[in-house]
Amino acid sequence: MASPIWLIILPLITAFGLGIVKIFSKKLLKPFLALSATIHLILVIDVVIRAFEEPMIYSLGGWDRLFAINLVIDPLAAIMALLISVISYLVVIYSLSFIKEDKSKYRVPKYFLLLFLLIAGMLGMVLTGDLFNLYVFFEIAAITSYALVLIYKRDGSLEGTFKYLLAGTLSGVFILVAILLVYLSTGTLNMARIAVKFAEVPGQLKSIILILFLTGFGIKFALVPLHTWMPDVYPEAPAPYNAISSGVGIKASLYAFIRVIYVLFGFDFIANTELTSLLVVWGVITFMVAHLMAYQQKNLKRLFAFSSIAQVGYIIIAVSLATDKGLIAGGFHIVNHALMKGAIFLALGIFIYYFKAETIEDIKGLGRSLPLTSFTFTLAALAMIGLPPFNGFLSKWLIIEAALESGYTVAAFFIPVGSLLSLVYYLRVLQSLYSSGEPKPRVDFKRPRLSLELPAVILGFSCLLLGIFPRLPLDMLGQISHYLLDSSNYINLLLGG
Amino acid sequence: METTYLAVGILICLGIYTVISTKNLIKMVIGISIVESALILLLIFVGYRPQGTVPILDHGYDLVVDPVPQALALTAIVIGASTTALMLALVVKLYKRYDTLDVSKIRKLRG
Numbered sequence: 001m002a003s004p005i006w007l008i009i010l011p012l013i014t015a016f017g018l019g020i021v022k023i024f025s026k027k028l029l030k031p032f033l034a035l036s037a038t039i040h041l042i043l044v045i046d047v048v049i050r051a052f053e054e055p056m057i058y059s060l061g062g063w064d065r066l067f068a069i070n071l072v073i074d075p076l077a078a079i080m081a082l083l084i085s086v087i088s089y090l091v092v093i094y095s096l097s098f099i100k101e102d103k104s105k106y107r108v109p110k111y112f113l114l115l116f117l118l119i120a121g122m123l124g125m126v127l128t129g130d131l132f133n134l135y136v137f138f139e140i141a142a143i144t145s146y147a148l149v150l151i152y153k154r155d156g157s158l159e160g161t162f163k164y165l166l167a168g169t170l171s172g173v174f175i176l177v178a179i180l181l182v183y184l185s186t187g188t189l190n191m192a193r194i195a196v197k198f199a200e201v202p203g204q205l206k207s208i209i210l211i212l213f214l215t216g217f218g219i220k221f222a223l224v225p226l227h228t229w230m231p232d233v234y235p236e237a238p239a240p241y242n243a244i245s246s247g248v249g250i251k252a253s254l255y256a257f258i259r260v261i262y263v264l265f266g267f268d269f270i271a272n273t274e275l276t277s278l279l280v281v282w283g284v285i286t287f288m289v290a291h292l293m294a295y296q297q298k299n300l301k302r303l304f305a306f307s308s309i310a311q312v313g314y315i316i317i318a319v320s321l322a323t324d325k326g327l328i329a330g331g332f333h334i335v336n337h338a339l340m341k342g343a344i345f346l347a348l349g350i351f352i353y354y355f356k357a358e359t360i361e362d363i364k365g366l367g368r369s370l371p372l373t374s375f376t377f378t379l380a381a382l383a384m385i386g387l388p389p390f391n392g393f394l395s396k397w398l399i400i401e402a403a404l405e406s407g408y409t410v411a412a413f414f415i416p417v418g419s420l421l422s423l424v425y426y427l428r429v430l431q432s433l434y435s436s437g438e439p440k441p442r443v444d445f446k447r448p449r450l451s452l453e454l455p456a457v458i459l460g461f462s463c464l465l466l467g468i469f470p471r472l473p474l475d476m477l478g479q480i481s482h483y484l485l486d487s488s489n490y491i492n493l494l495l496g497g
Numbered sequence: 498m499e500t501t502y503l504a505v506g507i508l509i510c511l512g513i514y515t516v517i518s519t520k521n522l523i524k525m526v527i528g529i530s531i532v533e534s535a536l537i538l539l540l541i542f543v544g545y546r547p548q549g550t551v552p553i554l555d556h557g558y559d560l561v562v563d564p565v566p567q568a569l570a571l572t573a574i575v576i577g578a579s580t581t582a583l584m585l586a587l588v589v590k591l592y593k594r595y596d597t598l599d600v601s602k603i604r605k606l607r608g
Contacts, residue, residue, distance in 0.1 A: 139576045146583060158591050158594060159591070159603055161587060165583065169529050169533075169584075170516070172580075173536060177536065183565070183566070184543050
């Protein structure tokens with residue numbers, strides 16, 4: 001019976017406990033990390049199961065709910081927390097073998113310190129019910145991300161990270177200004193109390209706040225004109241970071257944006273303004289541009305970075321519809337994309353680890369040298385394109401259905417067009433993977449280590465499983481709209497009626 | 498009152514303009530710092546009450562300034578300082594590698 005705050009505290013303790021463990025014994029480091037990650041996963045599952053029976057509120061420091069910083073675990077937050085912890089558990093296990101020590105013997109502890117702080121930051125972002133707390137966790141996740149990209153000290157990583165830092169800092173500034181304006185006009189930072197008072201805020205100020213939030217979070221989840229940092233950062237970052245960032249890192253920002261527009265602004269604001277049509281058009285532009293850009297890439301990580309941006313476009317379309325169906329479809333696509341991109345980046349990491357294969361040319365012939373990894377990669381790639389019977393097909397189908405139901409026929413038409421485009425460039429990758437070639441292994445190589453292959457395989461096969469048995473995730477996602485579409489439910493939950 | 502908002506607005510725009518227009522890496526960092534300082538100014542101003550004293554809830558202190566934005570300002574200062582430190586460290590690395598601070602001479606930062 002763990003209280004929800006342990007979900008955030010445990011990664012923090014682990015991160016800072018690493019230094020102490022390292023003093024006693026270097027051999028203890030990896031068992032310690034694996035143990036902590038396992039306990040964390042169990043805690044999250046426990047909390048999520050209880051949160052699905054009844055949404056949970058936890059007030060920090062035992063203060064009254066009105067004044068305290070609250071953790072609010074409603075169904076959407078629970079699903080996001082579960083997703084984050086599953087992906088980060090697999091990434092931690094994978095990283096234990098993937099990250100190699102450098103000469104100074106500090107890379108491994110440094111990497112895991114940052115990784116666990118990132119996990120704590122992302123979990124904090126999805127669980128918190130306080131606007132400023134959201135900003136703090138947002139910055140924790142952001143700053144650790146900048147440093148994680150630099151962990152290999154590769155030549156190209158400096159420029160990419162500097163760009164990322166500039167964009168990230170500006171996004172933090174936009175969000176902080178928006179939060180300040182909210183505080184100025186409502187006098188509180190508790191999300192439910194803001195939601196109560198926000199209706200009285202003048203319309204112009206509301207629009208300014210909305211634009212600031214959209215730009216701020218948009219930089220982080222890579223809406224199209226704001227996405228430029230991502231393709232530069234991904235090729236230089238270590239593969240497990242790519243998996244966690246593309247899989248759940250950008251989703252945490254997306255979640256924060258969904259939470260802000262649905263709880264703060266509320267359903268009435270979305271229904272009475274042009275927000276939906278704006279975001280739908282923007283989503284279509286996002287995925288079309290990203291697919292077209294991805295088509296021209298030779299570097300695989302760059303290609304997948306653009307593919308991630310495209311998926312964000314689909315999710316934005318789905319969640320901005322403000323219908324029951326749209327939210328379920330968007331939520332399902334968030335889950336699916338995390339699994340698919342996790343599998344793809346972890347498999348790609350194995351290609352890089354053993355064969356230094358970074359471009360489409362490099363992976364020629366790997367289909368024979370690494371059969372299981374390549375198979376996983378293929379499964380995830382096919383799911384990415386959106387072919388049946390994979391989960392990507394289902395969620396894209398649901399998005400199309402939801403868009404048609406709300407009358408956005410053009411947007412619904414463009415979604416299969418986008419899928420066709422992604423078919424072209426993913427098939428190019430797969431063709432190269434299974435064509436003949438003479439890959440040169442970097443080290444004496446027989447078969448990949450189990451701890452590297454297993455996380456990728458789990459994620460890859462879960463794409464297929466969720467595609468064949470979608471009942472459970474869809475049932476779980478069916479509950480999320482209750483607290484989003486009607487913000488009074490959220491207010492009652494947090495303030496207790 | 499409006500003057501303060503205007504000043505904060507001008508400072509933020511100035512900072513963002515610096516980041517966009519300059520070609521010098523250090524000046525970019527300075528631009529970001531200006532934006533952050535403007536934000537902290539805004540934070541302090543949001544909590545300001547004319548004639549208010551320090552937020553001590555005791556006898557004789559009837560009119561106090563709002564303590565919440567001050568707590569936020571402290572957090573914002575810490576976050577700002579750490580980002581600036583990280584940025585300057587990166588600039589040092591970039592300078593060592595390319596022997597220049599000019600953005601247009603560094604491959605990927607162009608455009």
